[in-house]
Amino acid sequence: QAEARWAAVDQYLAGTLVGEDAVLAEGRQAAHEAGLPGIEVSAPQGKFLMLMARLVGARKVLEIGTLGGYSTTWLARGIPDDGEVITCEYEPHHAEVARANLARAGVGGKVSVRVGAALETLPRLEAEEAGPFDLVFIDADKANNRNYVEWALKLARPGTVIIVDNVVRGGAVLRTDLPAGDPEAEAIAGTRGALELLGSDRRLDATAVQTVGAKGWDGFAFAVVK
Numbered sequence: 001q002a003e004a005r006w007a008a009v010d011q012y013l014a015g016t017l018v019g020e021d022a023v024l025a026e027g028r029q030a031a032h033e034a035g036l037p038g039i040e041v042s043a044p045q046g047k048f049l050m051l052m053a054r055l056v057g058a059r060k061v062l063e064i065g066t067l068g069g070y071s072t073t074w075l076a077r078g079i080p081d082d083g084e085v086i087t088c089e090y091e092p093h094h095a096e097v098a099r100a101n102l103a104r105a106g107v108g109g110k111v112s113v114r115v116g117a118a119l120e121t122l123p124r125l126e127a128e129e130a131g132p133f134d135l136v137f138i139d140a141d142k143a144n145n146r147n148y149v150e151w152a153l154k155l156a157r158p159g160t161v162i163i164v165d166n167v168v169r170g171g172a173v174l175r176t177d178l179p180a181g182d183p184e185a186e187a188i189a190g191t192r193g194a195l196e197l198l199g200s201d202r203r204l205d206a207t208a209v210q211t212v213g214a215k216g217w218d219g220f221a222f223a224v225v226k
């Protein structure tokens with residue numbers, strides 16, 4: 001019942017503040033019709049990412065976890081026309097759907113979708129000197145969250161903002177009762193590893209904010225590179 005109220009308030013906030021346009025809604029729908037899971041950020045969260053990119057004055061954004069390009073579209077809207085979003089996606093089918101959605105949204109020209117395991121793509125980005133990135137959004141396989149924060153740091157500069165999604169997991173971040181090998185236990189281990197790194201690395205200043213809404217009870221971690 002609480003969840004239904006959170007979702008209703010999210011809908012109200014989306015209608016009052018966010019103004020998700022038809023192109024974004026169509027992209028979300030196209031992704032669902034193509035069989036992609038509905039695990040993209042909510043409209044208020046997407047707009048929040050766009051505003052973060054603006055606040056940072058980002059020109060180069062790195063996203064890990066593209067899905068159908070919903071958050072990617074918001075991020076691309078937050079950077080200037082000569083800026084770039086590089087987004088990493090493991091599943092070729094997701095990447096294909098994302099490319100079509102990004103083109104439909106008119107941001108295809110400033111987004112590069114890199115297909116493959118992000119832990120293989122990230123060293124390539126380093127070799128290509130694709131960074132430093134001004135904003136990094138981490139939202140892929142949660143078991144690798146700590147590794148992704150380490151890579152974000154390698155590809156950062158002082159002032160870079162790092163955002164990690166889904167760090168609360170309906171409170172499951174505190175669970176210690178799951179058997180090793182359980183996918184959620186691995187997601188929790190990766191997420192706690194990321195949070196502990198964000199909290200302890202001297203190069204970072206970090207916090208996390210819990211959220212409720214259409215996506216249940218969860219939260220984002222935020223860090224700025226000193």
Ligand code: SAM
Nearest residue numbers: 040041065067070071089090117118139140141
């Ligand atoms: N950021 C997207 C949004 O809000 O619109 C949602 C991303 S979804 C939660 C996670 C995505 O990460 C999925 O598309 C999944 O295929 C991708 N993924 C999973 N493992 C990955 C890996 N090792 N490297 C890159 N992407 C991966």
